[in-house]
Amino acid sequence: xLFLKNLFKKKTSNxxxxxxxxxxxxHSSHIWGTAYSQNNSxxxxxxxxxxxxxGYRLLxxxxxxxxxxxxxxxxxxxxxxxxxxxxxxxxxxxDQEHFNAGFVKSFHTVLSQSPLHKTVVGNTPASVxxxxxxxxxxxxxxxxxxxxxxxxxxxxxRECAQKxxxxxxxxxxxxxxxxxxxxxxxxxxxxxxLSINTYTxxxxxxxxxxxxxxxxTGGCATPLFAYPxxxxxxxxxxxxxxxxxxxxxxxxxxxxxxxxxxxSSNLWALPRYVCGQHWRSPDDFRKLFSDLGDRS
Ligand SMILES: [Zn+2]
Numbered sequence: 001x002l003f004l005k006n007l008f009k010k011k012t013s014n015x016x017x018x019x020x021x022x023x024x025x026x027h028s029s030h031i032w033g034t035a036y037s038q039n040n041s042x043x044x045x046x047x048x049x050x051x052x053x054x055g056y057r058l059l060x061x062x063x064x065x066x067x068x069x070x071x072x073x074x075x076x077x078x079x080x081x082x083x084x085x086x087x088x089x090x091x092x093x094x095d096q097e098h099f100n101a102g103f104v105k106s107f108h109t110v111l112s113q114s115p116l117h118k119t120v121v122g123n124t125p126a127s128v129x130x131x132x133x134x135x136x137x138x139x140x141x142x143x144x145x146x147x148x149x150x151x152x153x154x155x156x157x158r159e160c161a162q163k164x165x166x167x168x169x170x171x172x173x174x175x176x177x178x179x180x181x182x183x184x185x186x187x188x189x190x191x192x193x194l195s196i197n198t199y200t201x202x203x204x205x206x207x208x209x210x211x212x213x214x215x216x217t218g219g220c221a222t223p224l225f226a227y228p229x230x231x232x233x234x235x236x237x238x239x240x241x242x243x244x245x246x247x248x249x250x251x252x253x254x255x256x257x258x259x260x261x262x263x264s265s266n267l268w269a270l271p272r273y274v275c276g277q278h279w280r281s282p283d284d285f286r287k288l289f290s291d292l293g294d295r296s
Contacts, residue, residue: 019073020260020292021059023082023272025226028091030276031101040275041091041104044083047275047285048114054289056081056116062167062222063122065252068267075122082261083111084254084272086171086226088131089146093156093166099147111165125167130226130254131157133209137174137183144179158217167222170250172196173209175228184208193231202240207248223251230256232269241268260292 024047026040036043059080067075085092085107098104111117111127120126131154132138138152146152161168176183178191184204189195196205206225213221225248227236232255241253257271258278265271279285 018263019076019080020262021064021076021080021082022260022288022292023061023064023084023254023270025084025086025254025256025272025274026107027086027275028089028107029087031091031098031104034101036282037276037280039101039104041107041110043275044107045105045110045114046282048110048116050282050285050289051081052114052116055079056289057119057121058083058116058126060120060122060124060126061128061169061224061254062125062251064261064270065224065267067122068261068265068270069251073263078121080121083127084169084226085127085129085166087152087175088129088154088157088168088171089151090153090156091151092129093160108160108163108166117165124164125161125222126165128167128169128222128224129160130169130171130224131213132171132173132175132177133212134174137177137180140180141175141177154216157213158220161217161220161222167224168213168217168220169222169224169226170206170209170213171226172205172228173212174205176205177228191229193228194233197233197235199240199244202236202244203247206236206240206250207244210249223249225250225253226272227253227255227269230272230274237266237268 026044030040032038056079059082061082093106093108095106095109117126142152157168160166174183176190183190185195185201253268254272255269256274259271261270279288
């Protein structure tokens with residue numbers, strides 16, 4: 001009898017935990033023209049218009065993480081969407097002239113101007129940008145890929161973190177970026193974050209990065225992590241993140257799984273959809289959301 005009772009209880013609780021929340025990811029490095037497919041700022045502006053028309057509200061990624069940790073399903077009901085940004089170029093925050101695309105509105109401006117940002121469910125910030133933290137790594141990447149224009153400066157992180165539109169999150173110490181001579185990985189393996197599979201490497205790439213982010217933002221960083229390249233190693237997902245929370249201080253970690261966050265998602269590998277990879281046009285975007293509607 002007791003067994004049956006427990007079974008029923010579990011079933012009820014599973015039934016009540018039904019949600020499918022898309023987490024979107026944009027890159028301000030993906031700007032080389034003015035068309036939707038060539039410019040993530042243009043794409044996001046268009047996508048936000050659709051989301052508003054379709055009756056979606058923004059869910060703060062921080063609140064998503066907290067609700068998943070606390071099994072607070074009440075917060076996760078309704079038409080919700082989360083927005084994130086990767087790699088932290090200055091186009092995230094500053095409106096700027098682009099050598100190829102002309103005047104570009106920053107993600108911060110696009111989001112601030114959209115009525116959608118007034119619909120935020122849960123805590124601020126309304127969205128999160130994930131930064132490559134190491135100053136030396138950013139300098140080298142900027143020189144090698146971005147014409148040395150200081151496009152990976154951290155001058156805006158603290159101010160941005162305090163405004164509540166884009167939080168400043170952790171995208172690792174050096175992204176194990178291929179252009180760096182040395183990366184924080186024991187065998188100096190570059191171009192893959194799957195190679196971060198020991199405590200020592202994880203401590204450098206994640207905990208030390210968080211210490212620096214906290215210092216630069218005056219303690220206003222958002223405690224969320226996004227895996228470089230979307231690479232979530234078994235060690236990080238199943239050992240480091242769940243077992244060393246006091247050290248790394250993250251509340252959740254995001255990959256790029258191309259599906260919505262549901263009750264069965266792993267807190268340490270939450271899936272996201274990436275603009276340019278999982279959708280490339282307004283039609284793709286609408287289809288993605290109509291398919292989600294069919295699931296719920
Ligand atoms: Zn990245």
